[in-house]
Amino acid sequence: DLVCYDGGSPSSQCVESAALPFRKRMLAEEDSNNNASSSTELLKGACIVCDDVPARDMTESGVDCSSLGALGAMCKEDGNWLANRFCRRSCFEAGFGYDGDVCCTEGAAASRLLRKSRS
Incomplete structure (x- = not known):
């Protein structure tokens, strides 16, 4: 289009x-x-499948994106997080998505993949 x-x-x-x-x-x-x-x-259809990759120090400490309590500060204010877009899905779902991100829900993502594979 x-x-x-x-x-x-x-x-x-x-x-x-x-x-x-x-x-x-x-x-x-x-x-x-x-x-x-x-x-x-x-x-409608403009969503993307967002990953949930934690920062290295989180992985080393055994912390995952969904259990981090300071998502708002990290997703919106931390320069390293902004540059690398750590925990994209968790940030989006908590209302702190990165600029431009519109993450698909699990159901919408599966539906989009099915439509793409048929064409």
């Missing part, structure tokens, strides 16, 4: 929607169509 937007210039630009980061796709889609239903349609 192509997403077109003017970006403040006199001529319109069109790019493949898959080439844009998620938030930019959402903004471009809203800008070009200027209605809420297109944003909702884009959001």
